[in-house]
Amino acid sequence: MIPPIPDTLPPPAGFQLGTWLKGDWHIHCRHSTDSTNNPQSRIIAFAERLGFDYLVITDHDVHVGGAVARHTWADPDYRSDKLLLFYGAELTAPRGHVNILSPEPYDHQRIFDARNARDWDLLKLKQDMGIHWSANHPNHKNHYGFSFDLADSVEIWNQATWPKNAVSVRIWDDQLLSGRMIGARGGSDAHHGVPDDPALIVPQTLEGSGNYVGTPTTWIFATSRDKAAILTALKQGRASISANPYNPRVEFYADRDGDGMMDMMMGDNARPSGGPVNFEVRLVGGGIPGAAYNVRVIKNREPFGEFITDGASRSLRFTDTPPADARTYYRVEIEGPQAPYPEVPNSMALSLNMVALSNPIYFNYDPEF
Incomplete structure (x- = not known):
């Protein structure tokens, strides 16, 4: 049996040491006119209490x-x-919505x-400005209608309600199958x-009260705890x-050359050796103690197989x-029991049994995309 995996785990041997950081890439405060009772001070204090990075x-x-x-930026x-x-904003255009992201103003x-x-x-403008262009909610009434060749990343999980996100994941799969990384x-x-203050929830619906900071949470494996490294890792797909x-x-790894050492992780692209590749899926930290999770492997947009983790490892x-x-x-989706989110309890019902998913590991992809 594989030994139990602790809550904090270094990357497999052969990887540059890095750090896992968690956060949220899409939030609106009172400076969006469709946002209600959501000042920056409240959002930031909430994220700080939950240990976001x-x-x-x-x-x-x-x-x-x-x-x-x-x-937004000048708000004290x-x-x-x-x-x-x-620093960022949601570019709100007739052809859809884009999150523009930058380490600095x-x-x-x-x-x-x-x-x-x-x-x-x-x-050309994006390249000249040095900004990160992230396609927002491809499956939405304000769907992303720009070229995906512009996108440095794509928002496949928007809000807690999982069924609304399944189509966005399919759109992402279509882009991956076309050769885009x-x-x-x-x-x-x-x-x-x-939700802990009902007077601040508008509208009073399950979805209105079940969606807040961290629904979902994006984990980034960055080489260091700084903003430039985080955006680089996001573009590379070193995230789940x-x-x-x-x-x-x-976490999703692969042993490309069969030497017993994991030498690729999600976001990596390599030429296959011609022989079998061993893949490893790890669920690290959090979750329900002793729970078994279903791991669905997707290969080139199609189901490859389903596996069950044991409660120990x-x-x-x-x-x-x-x-x-x-x-x-190859990429993986994890289904199973939702861990309680006491601060946003209604999110559990909205997310159903979709617990997590990974970015892909690539073979023979053009690194220009």
Whole structure:
């Protein structure tokens, strides 16, 4: 039997040492006019109490004519001694919504004024500004309608309600199958108050009260605890998503050359050796003690197999041989009992049994995408 996996686990031998960091990539505060009773001070204090590492408030730029620097960023409450706070906004355009992300302040007005430009002009502008372009909620009434070749990452898990996200995951799979390597992330897209104070919940619905910071939570494996490293890891796909911060984090590794040492992790791309590849799935931290989780493996958009973790190790291995002459990707989805989220209890019902999912491990992909 594989020995039990502790709550904190170094990466397998051969990997550059890094650190796992958790946060939320999509939140609205009072500077979005469709946000109710959600000041920055309340959002940040909530994330700090839960031990989050990073956060970004992404208000709708259209609500302030693109001037997020004079509103969201200039708000004196946008500060923290515990969180790494990114600078960003939700580009709210006729062709859909995009989270623009940056470690430091940037000229958001430029991207807002160009929101209806052709995609190749937006690509040049993105590259010139050095910003991260993250496609928001592909399956949504305000779906993402720009080219996915613009996207550095994509939001496949938006809010706690899992059935709404399943189609976004399928859209992401379509892009992966086409040869694009697009890192996936989550984002709560929370607009309202928190459930521990019913007066702050608008509207008074299960979905309104079951969605807040960390529903879902995105885990990033970064080389260091700084904002530039986090965005680099997000673009690489060195990330996984959990329905809430108390659920286990899924880690996904592979032994490409069969030497018994894991030498790839999610986000990595390599040429296959021609022989069998051993894959390892680990569920680290959190979760329900002793619970068995179902691991569904997706290969090139199609189900490959389903496996059950045991309650002790919370890990498993499987083997496959990726072809030498074709692109192949593998990713995993974890189903099982939801860990209670006492601060946002209604999120458990919305997430159903979807606990977590990983980014892919790639073979024979073009690194330009």
